Amino acid sequence: MTVSATLGKDLTGLEHMTPEQIRLILDTAEPFKEVSERPIKKVPALRGKTIVNLFFEASTRTRISFEFAEKRLSADTVNVAASGSSVSKGETLVDTARNLEAMRIDMVVIRHPSSGAAEFLGHRIASNVINAGDGKHEHPTQALLDLLTIRDKHGKIAGLKVCLVGDVLHSRVARSNLWGLTKLGAEVAVCGPWTLMPRGIEELGVKVFGRIEEAIEWADVLNVLRLQLERMEKGFIPSLREYYRVFGVTPERLDRAKRDITIMHPGPMNRGVEIDSRVADGPHSIILDQVTNGVAVRMAVLYLLAGGRAELADAAKRGGPE
Amino acid sequence: MTQPILLQGGHVIDPSRDMDQAADVLIQDGKIVSVGRGLGTPDGAIVRSVKGKVVTPGLVDLHVHLREPGNEDEETVASGARAAAAGGFTAICAMPNTDPVTDNQAAVGFIVRQSDRAGLARVHPIGAVSIGQKGERLAEFGEMVSAGAVAVSDDGRPVVSSHLMRTALEYARTFNIPVADHCEDPTLAASGVMHEGLVSTRLGLKGIPAAAEEIMVARNVLLAELTGGHVHLCHMSARGSVAIIREAKERGIRVTAEVTPHHLTLTDYACEEYDTHAKMNPPLREAADVAALRGALKDGVIDCIASDHAPHAYDEKEAAFDDAPFGVVGLETAFAVAYTELVVGGVFTMPDLVRRMSTEPARAFRLAGGTLAAGAVADVAVFDTAAKWSVDPTTFHSKSRNTPFAGRALTGRATLTIVAGAIVHEL
Numbered sequence: 193m194t195v196s197a198t199l200g201k202d203l204t205g206l207e208h209m210t211p212e213q214i215r216l217i218l219d220t221a222e223p224f225k226e227v228s229e230r231p232i233k234k235v236p237a238l239r240g241k242t243i244v245n246l247f248f249e250a251s252t253r254t255r256i257s258f259e260f261a262e263k264r265l266s267a268d269t270v271n272v273a274a275s276g277s278s279v280s281k282g283e284t285l286v287d288t289a290r291n292l293e294a295m296r297i298d299m300v301v302i303r304h305p306s307s308g309a310a311e312f313l314g315h316r317i318a319s320n321v322i323n324a325g326d327g328k329h330e331h332p333t334q335a336l337l338d339l340l341t342i343r344d345k346h347g348k349i350a351g352l353k354v355c356l357v358g359d360v361l362h363s364r365v366a367r368s369n370l371w372g373l374t375k376l377g378a379e380v381a382v383c384g385p386w387t388l389m390p391r392g393i394e395e396l397g398v399k400v401f402g403r404i405e406e407a408i409e410w411a412d413v414l415n416v417l418r419l420q421l422e423r424m425e426k427g428f429i430p431s432l433r434e435y436y437r438v439f440g441v442t443p444e445r446l447d448r449a450k451r452d453i454t455i456m457h458p459g460p461m462n463r464g465v466e467i468d469s470r471v472a473d474g475p476h477s478i479i480l481d482q483v484t485n486g487v488a489v490r491m492a493v494l495y496l497l498a499g500g501r502a503e504l505a506d507a508a509k510r511g512g513p514e
Numbered sequence: 515m516t517q518p519i520l521l522q523g524g525h526v527i528d529p530s531r532d533m534d535q536a537a538d539v540l541i542q543d544g545k546i547v548s549v550g551r552g553l554g555t556p557d558g559a560i561v562r563s564v565k566g567k568v569v570t571p572g573l574v575d576l577h578v579h580l581r582e583p584g585n586e587d588e589e590t591v592a593s594g595a596r597a598a599a600a601g602g603f604t605a606i607c608a609m610p611n612t613d614p615v616t617d618n619q620a621a622v623g624f625i626v627r628q629s630d631r632a633g634l635a636r637v638h639p640i641g642a643v644s645i646g647q648k649g650e651r652l653a654e655f656g657e658m659v660s661a662g663a664v665a666v667s668d669d670g671r672p673v674v675s676s677h678l679m680r681t682a683l684e685y686a687r688t689f690n691i692p693v694a695d696h697c698e699d700p701t702l703a704a705s706g707v708m709h710e711g712l713v714s715t716r717l718g719l720k721g722i723p724a725a726a727e728e729i730m731v732a733r734n735v736l737l738a739e740l741t742g743g744h745v746h747l748c749h750m751s752a753r754g755s756v757a758i759i760r761e762a763k764e765r766g767i768r769v770t771a772e773v774t775p776h777h778l779t780l781t782d783y784a785c786e787e788y789d790t791h792a793k794m795n796p797p798l799r800e801a802a803d804v805a806a807l808r809g810a811l812k813d814g815v816i817d818c819i820a821s822d823h824a825p826h827a828y829d830e831k832e833a834a835f836d837d838a839p840f841g842v843v844g845l846e847t848a849f850a851v852a853y854t855e856l857v858v859g860g861v862f863t864m865p866d867l868v869r870r871m872s873t874e875p876a877r878a879f880r881l882a883g884g885t886l887a888a889g890a891v892a893d894v895a896v897f898d899t900a901a902k903w904s905v906d907p908t909t910f911h912s913k914s915r916n917t918p919f920a921g922r923a924l925t926g927r928a929t930l931t932i933v934a935g936a937i938v939h940e941l
Binding site for chain 2: 284390
């Protein structure tokens with residue numbers, strides 16, 4: 193087991209992290225960006241480390257991003273998906289993890305539909321645990337890559353006005369962003385129908401906008417959340433059509449904004465529901481930069497948790513951690 | 515003829531007669547013979563010096579789950595009755611959500627026989643309101659009462675249909691039993707796992723709003739008024755419910771209510787770190803709810819404390835919060851948690867507490883006990899209210915260990931429990 197001097201053993205969420213820890217990850221990601229731009233996209237920093245990507249929920253982008261990050265650091269990786277594994281035969285989460293650990297692994301990247309699953313696992317196994325999304329709780333690496341992308345674009349995070357738009361109630365991306373942004377000094381707001389706002393959200397120090405026009409008027413950055421199509425089936429909104437008409441981020445609405453506004457989306461997008469294609473593909477959008485940064489941020493997290501020292505990250509591109 | 519028992523030199527608290535004084539208690543043939551100073555020792559009597567200790571009518575718990583039949587690995591009638599005796603309880607009422615459901619006279623009779631066989635705390639069966647607790651057809655209240663049922667309830671589930679609740683309240687009048695309801699609007703509570711509020715928002719867990727309880731409390735009160743039946747409201751958790759019950763009692767509606775030790779002492783912050791031992795239904799709520807529940811218990815708006823003892827196997831609670839079952843055990847900690855938090859904490863007096871854990875619950879379900887009056891059943895508990903101990907679940911007599919109070923330092927402990935004139939627990 194490796195316990196990072198700077199991050200501890202696990203990365204389960206941003207709520208309990210310090211601003212310094214968050215900045216450290218962002219700063220460590222910087223030198224790793226360049227690795228992905230090389231013809232040979234590989235450094236030996238995690239050579240000999242074994243990492244299991246344990247995905248109890250479908251994921252394309254996050255799983256692939258983690259896998260690229262691991263491979264570009266030269267770790268050995270195994271992907272375990274819930275279907276077709278012993279999980280579908282009724283094995284408990286903790287038994288699955290203990291069995292993997294008995295094969296002598298170093299890290300587990302877990303995605304799970306239950307909030308708290310990553311923390312649960314982290315308390316029960318010696319390997320480092322990285323949360324790749326747990327229920328409606330947190331998705332820390334997504335928020336970290338969002339922070340890095342905002343910082344790249346605006347040169348700072350403190351003082352910026354960032355609004356999370358859409359299904360905040362069910363969104364782990366929203367929660368992690370909220371903690372990360374407020375810790376780094378941004379002003380945070382949320383906007384969406386009241387049916388998709390969690391109770392007590394105002395008490396977390398965020399503004400709540402009931403209308404997208406007000407949010408656009410206020411914000412420097414809009415992070416538009418995915419609207420899960422099942423929300424309509426469960427009765428949180430009457431129709432996708434109306435959602436687009438009332439809350440959709442459209443060029444017409446952006447044109448009325450006083451200032452230049454940056455548009456983000458954690459993906460996958462529902463074009464024509466929460467976001468208009470002309471916005472997603474337009475000049476305000478930094479959506480693909482988010483995806484690119486995802487690999488660098490995840491490399492930084494893996495490297496730091498494995499005991500790598502931030503000041504050596506640059507050197508790590510040539511040699512192993514210490 | 516059983517051997518007489520003389521409890522000598524103790525301090526007797528009997529809220530049924532407003533007694534709070536030094537006195538001996540003499541018991542014979544399963545009855546209280548007399549309570550007074552300097553009682554003589556009859557021939558062959560078992561004499562226990564209880565100097566420095568408090569002698570009370572045995573505690574009565576209107577709400578426990580014993581898992582027999584169906585899940586005997588988690589609890590049986592005997593193990594539950596043993597845990598009860600160790601906690602100072604002389605009578606407990608077993609909810610019918612067993613497997614199969616206790617919804618007929620044979621099933622009720624089985625609980626009574628298992629209780630007699632154990633010979634520990636009395637276990638009074640509660641029959642189901644509806645067959646299979648399915649919320650459709652009334653179970654046979656009359657036959658179940660004949661077999662020993664003291665109330666009916668579909669606890670674990672609410673009685674969703676207002677029509678069924680109405681007929682249950684009306685039909686129960688014939689047999690003079692209460693209908694105990696788990697007050698929860700299932701459409702509002704659906705798939706919630708904790709109180710809906712700031713903590714659930716932070717943890718990303720689906721909340722159960724207080725309104726899910728309050729709506730059903732209000733409905734039940736209105737139906738009790740309509741029918742003249744007696745509704746007993748299980749495990750109240752929300753301050754809004756307290757306000758509704760207060761108004762109902764002022765209007766003379768036949769309503770009684772209970773609250774658990776954990777709802778009197780813990781808030782939703784206990785769910786931090788996804789501690790599944792803080793997962794119960796109704797959920798732990800906010801500090802303002804705890805304050806309102808304490809106030810209501812003190813002034814009698816809520817009649818009594820009930821444990822909602824809900825044993826679960828270790829494996830079941832060793833899971834992600836969403837996947838763990840609701841419920842905690844409570845029989846062996848109920849008195850000490852309440853004593854430590856409420857009496858030592860200066861909110862209640864010891865007579866207040868005994869009233870709420872013995873006299874009033876016995877009265878609510880019309881059970882023998884809850885009093886030390888001469889001629890009453892000799893169900894007696896002796897407490898060392900100076901005893902300090904810390905909760906070690908591995909020492910529980912219950913077969914399950916799922917307590918939110920593990921490791922907690924508590925004051926007050928039952929040192930002697932007597933049921934029907936026989937000693938069933940002694941430290």
